Amino acid sequence: xxxxxxxxxxxxxxxxxxxxxxxxxxxxxxxxxxxxxxxxxxxxxxxxxxxxxxxxxxxxxxxxxxxxxxxxxxxxxxxxxxxxxxxxxxxxxxxxxxxxxxxxxxxxxxxxxxxxxxxxxxxxxxxxxxxxxxxxxx
Amino acid sequence: xxxxxxxxxxxxxxxxxxxxxxxxxxxxxxxxxxxxxxxxxxxxxxxxxxxxxxxxxxxxxxxxxxxxxxxxxxxxxxxxxxxxxxxxxxxxxxxxxxxxxxxxxxxxxxxxxxxxxxxxxxxxxxxxxxxxxxxxxxxxxxxxxxxxxxxxxxxxxxxxxxxxxxxxxxxxxxxxxxxxxxxxxxxxxxxxxxxxxxxxxxxxxxxxxxxxxxxxxxxxxxxxxxxxxxxxxxxxxxxxxxxxxxxxxxxxxxxxxxxxxxxxxxxxxxxxxxxxxxxxxxxxxxxxxxxxxxxxxxxxxxxxxxxxxxxxxxxxxxxxxxxxxxxxxxxxxxxxxxxxxxxxxxxxxxxxxxxxxxxxxxxxxxxxxxxxxxxxxxxxxxxx
Amino acid sequence: xxxxxxxxxxxxxxxxxxxxxxxxxxxxxxxxxxxxxxxxxxxxxxxxxxxxxxxxxxxxxxxxxxxxxxxxxxxxxxxxxxxxxxxxxxxxxxxxxxxxxxxxxxxxxxxxxxxxxxxxxxxxxxxxxxxxxxxxxxxxxxxxxxxxxxxxxxxxxxxxxxxxxxxxxxxxxxxxxxxxxxxxxxxxxxxxxxxxxxxxxxxxxxxxxxxxxxxxxxxxxxxxxxxxxxxxxxxxxxxxxxxxxxxxxxxxxxxxxxxxxxxxxxxxxxxxxxxxxxxxxxxxxxxxxxxxxxxxxxxxxxxxxxxxxxxxxxxxxxxxxxxxxxxxxxxxxxxxxxxxxxxxxxx
Numbered sequence: 002x003x004x005x006x007x008x009x010x011x012x013x014x015x016x017x018x019x020x021x022x023x024x025x026x027x028x029x030x031x032x033x034x035x036x037x038x039x040x041x042x043x044x045x046x047x048x049x050x051x052x053x054x055x056x057x058x059x060x061x062x063x064x065x066x067x068x069x070x071x072x073x074x075x076x077x078x079x080x081x082x083x084x085x086x087x088x089x090x091x092x093x094x095x096x097x098x099x100x101x102x103x104x105x106x107x108x109x110x111x112x113x114x115x116x117x118x119x120x121x122x123x124x125x126x127x128x129x130x131x132x133x134x135x136x137x138x139x
Numbered sequence: 140x141x142x143x144x145x146x147x148x149x150x151x152x153x154x155x156x157x158x159x160x161x162x163x164x165x166x167x168x169x170x171x172x173x174x175x176x177x178x179x180x181x182x183x184x185x186x187x188x189x190x191x192x193x194x195x196x197x198x199x200x201x202x203x204x205x206x207x208x209x210x211x212x213x214x215x216x217x218x219x220x221x222x223x224x225x226x227x228x229x230x231x232x233x234x235x236x237x238x239x240x241x242x243x244x245x246x247x248x249x250x251x252x253x254x255x256x257x258x259x260x261x262x263x264x265x266x267x268x269x270x271x272x273x274x275x276x277x278x279x280x281x282x283x284x285x286x287x288x289x290x291x292x293x294x295x296x297x298x299x300x301x302x303x304x305x306x307x308x309x310x311x312x313x314x315x316x317x318x319x320x321x322x323x324x325x326x327x328x329x330x331x332x333x334x335x336x337x338x339x340x341x342x343x344x345x346x347x348x349x350x351x352x353x354x355x356x357x358x359x360x361x362x363x364x365x366x367x368x369x370x371x372x373x374x375x376x377x378x379x380x381x382x383x384x385x386x387x388x389x390x391x392x393x394x395x396x397x398x399x400x401x402x403x404x405x406x407x408x409x410x411x412x413x414x415x416x417x418x419x420x421x422x423x424x425x426x427x428x429x430x431x432x433x434x435x436x437x438x439x440x441x442x443x444x445x446x447x448x449x450x451x452x453x454x455x456x457x458x459x460x461x462x463x464x465x466x467x468x469x470x471x472x473x474x475x476x477x478x479x480x481x482x483x484x485x486x487x488x489x490x491x492x493x494x495x496x497x498x499x500x501x502x503x504x505x506x507x508x509x510x511x512x513x514x515x516x517x518x519x520x521x522x523x
Numbered sequence: 524x525x526x527x528x529x530x531x532x533x534x535x536x537x538x539x540x541x542x543x544x545x546x547x548x549x550x551x552x553x554x555x556x557x558x559x560x561x562x563x564x565x566x567x568x569x570x571x572x573x574x575x576x577x578x579x580x581x582x583x584x585x586x587x588x589x590x591x592x593x594x595x596x597x598x599x600x601x602x603x604x605x606x607x608x609x610x611x612x613x614x615x616x617x618x619x620x621x622x623x624x625x626x627x628x629x630x631x632x633x634x635x636x637x638x639x640x641x642x643x644x645x646x647x648x649x650x651x652x653x654x655x656x657x658x659x660x661x662x663x664x665x666x667x668x669x670x671x672x673x674x675x676x677x678x679x680x681x682x683x684x685x686x687x688x689x690x691x692x693x694x695x696x697x698x699x700x701x702x703x704x705x706x707x708x709x710x711x712x713x714x715x716x717x718x719x720x721x722x723x724x725x726x727x728x729x730x731x732x733x734x735x736x737x738x739x740x741x742x743x744x745x746x747x748x749x750x751x752x753x754x755x756x757x758x759x760x761x762x763x764x765x766x767x768x769x770x771x772x773x774x775x776x777x778x779x780x781x782x783x784x785x786x787x788x789x790x791x792x793x794x795x796x797x798x799x800x801x802x803x804x805x806x807x808x809x810x811x812x813x814x815x816x817x818x819x820x821x822x823x824x825x826x827x828x829x830x831x832x833x834x835x836x837x838x839x840x841x842x843x844x845x846x847x848x849x850x851x852x853x854x855x856x857x858x859x860x861x862x863x864x865x866x867x868x869x870x
Contacts, residue, residue, distance in 0.1 A: 002192065002258050006274040015270055020620045035271045061386075064284040064336040066276065070261035073276035075866070076570050081277045083285060083386050091386050093282075095275055097571055098541050101337075114579050114620045115571035116607075117275060126607050128575065128616060129275065136844045136852055 002071050006127050007120035019129035020114055022092070026052035033090045054092070058084035058132065060108045061091060065101055072118045084110055084132055098133040111135045142359045143235045145520065146367040147172045148482040150352040153319040153470030155252040161187070161194055162206045164351040165248050169207055172355060179365065180355075181240035183207075183214035186227035186247040188474035189262050190216075193253045203246060220266035220509030221423060223247065224352070224477025225378075225516030231356045232376040232518075241361035245354045247478030251347035259347040262473070263423070266510035268383055280344060282511055283424040284336035286385055290392055290426060291338065293441070298338055300444025302329045304428040305342050305467050307447060312464025314494035319348050319470030329425075343425035343467075350472030352479045369489040374502070375407030375519035383513040394427075394434035396515035397506050401435045404504070404517035412436060415519070416500035417487045418458045419480035421508040422465045431506055432460070459497045462487060480505040481518060488522045525702035525746060530650055531694035532830065533591065533657065534686035534839065536584025537802040538577050539789055539849040542567040544861045546676045552858050553671045561676050561762035565790025567856065568665045568680035569864050574603045575613045577682035578663035579620040581795075584843035585659065585684035586621060590693065593621045596686070597655025598628040598646055602638025602794045605665045606631050609715070617661065628655065635711060636759055637820025638662060639683065639794040644826055646687045647701050657688040662794035669719035670867065677762055679790025683798035695805060695839055696814070696830040700746070704739040705824030712822065727821065732761065736769050736817045739825035743815065748829065754812040755779055757800035759819035760786035766800075775815075782807060788850055801830075803846040808832040 005011045017023035025034040029046035063082030080096040110132035117127040149171030191197040200214035219226035224247035231243035263279040312318035332342040379399035382388045422428035429443040438446045452460040463469045463483045484503035486492045507516045546560040601613040614629035632638045639662015646658030663682030668675035710731035713720035756779045758766040770780045783800030797818035814830040
């Protein structure tokens, strides 16, 4: 079963959202879309413009995928969670470079780009955003 | 005013039916509708969620029409994820009410046993936005687990308040010959079963299942022309949608689509929820049982678990939920599940529920969801 | 003609994955004695990291330190011996992640452990010629070591990126000299479709590492520099002995080498190895100090550079994690988790 994202055109057309959280924001109500749209899905305004979400967000909740879907078998178990940006936008994300026990709701996380999955040894590699605990500075 | 009736039903035991294909399951379940022969069918709706993925088979309308020797009859496949069966029933209901059809055959069929375990995890996730959820390796179970955690935290409840739903479901299924899992279980078993995505445990979810169920719907006019043993009225049906990703809803713990669909369906015959004595709900995850019952008003917010403890949802209570075990224990053959729910209400209202019989029910209802409530369907059935 | 003027490092960034495996844990499995271990521990990328993600993370820190608009970057070159694709550039992935303009020169480089410094040479030339305003040179690797092979103890993961542009306010270090010395020396190689490299064992020493670095540094001397004038010497660091041994042969005191040595605690990050040393030196150097750097890549060659540290380093240093902070961010894994993280568990 082939993930759509392993198909070259699909992989390609979503790259800006996946790499940089480029989103489409409604200029009327502020709602964020993960895909290019002409109509706001929340208020139906047609004033929608490209925007980029910040590099940091706070953790809302999390869980662990222990039973992985196709193409994620080798990564299990892995953490997924919900983060909230300053503007209130919530985003589903993989969470990396930590154990579930280290994560507390409210904690600040930073965005990185990681390998999401690969289509075996010969197919495409999918990259995309994940969040991780902010690197400790002295 | 036209009325819609269910004049015959059929179902197969939910199971891993290794030897059967979609075609053979369809012919077997329709063969069970002996009492309504001979056939005169105006339209066929085939509910199926993932046939083109697992069996590489789309276009099930024409294929099933031919399987049944009904070439010439209009037929179409209906897909609405886990609510495909209910969506097909709604389509049949609308076709008859519109006057364009007098007899509609609704079939739900799904074969999930062909899936690898990883595919079985992935398939339900197809109901979420793939470009946002699926590509990240986030599963539907993981999102359900986050809703579950949020629920326990908000109402400050121990997990057993939710985890007792599967216990009740297995209790009910233990008397249901067509249920996938006819064993009883305990709260300890549920809470010590393997973790799928914390806090969600394996016994709070469903397993891959094959199943087929069928209902013959007809108008009041057609009722006099076909042979039938027992009849139930399909008194109301409705559907609604919600924000697809639960965490983007105003309140992720409120299933608004389910509430809207349910109250609209109740309004068709003009009854109240208290008139419903048999209720089939979409408990593909234990937490959904809680959220549905609270969203459609049977329990106060956060109190569904307490109500289970009080026996409100069991025999002798206010309303019996999932009298054959629900998605949890009867089984969840994805696209067929909604049709199973309707067939089970039919069996209850015609007194054919055997050891699962709920006495004195005049109305039965069902709530079916796709995804985690992004789409909801409700049907009300009435004893005739 | 190797002497340069008006070219500077405007930003640099390092990234080290957080997993570490102790050499003693590897030797627990394969039975080396403690005294034979070439390093204490090495960094290991996690399953969701590869050369592209490591390069992108290092590059994002380099751009943050440079404080430039990424759309003004005119070249992205990534040197590595572990590019995720055999054919399909790592550089375009990194550029897209950074939001670099598409009017861009980009290619992947391969020259064993000097592919990253080769990228620096190329970008320097492009800036000097005026073809581009800023360029990113990146060395990044998730180096492969065959189980039980000597390389398994050191083959590590990490990346370093530098933004090179015209000198001016905010320069971190002026690039005063850049050259290279190469010969056809088969000390280490990996054929196409092979998972792990092969090497000439002790042949990687005298005729390879030492000959090329010493020859490169001799060119610097021939061009009029005295080794005494350098405050720091950074060499490729495949293990904890070689950089000190080559310094000794050149008559450079160990204390000038010490500040840039990280191999003991993160292993050999291959294309990032000498650049990691440079990053660590820039994390601590004072304006006015001079740095000699000589990389080494098998096959074989050595790129040699001279930097003069500038005032800009003081303000920019703390805009991104220091190498020492990345070294401290670590989680130990055992050999089993190491095999999983490195995708060495095969069905």
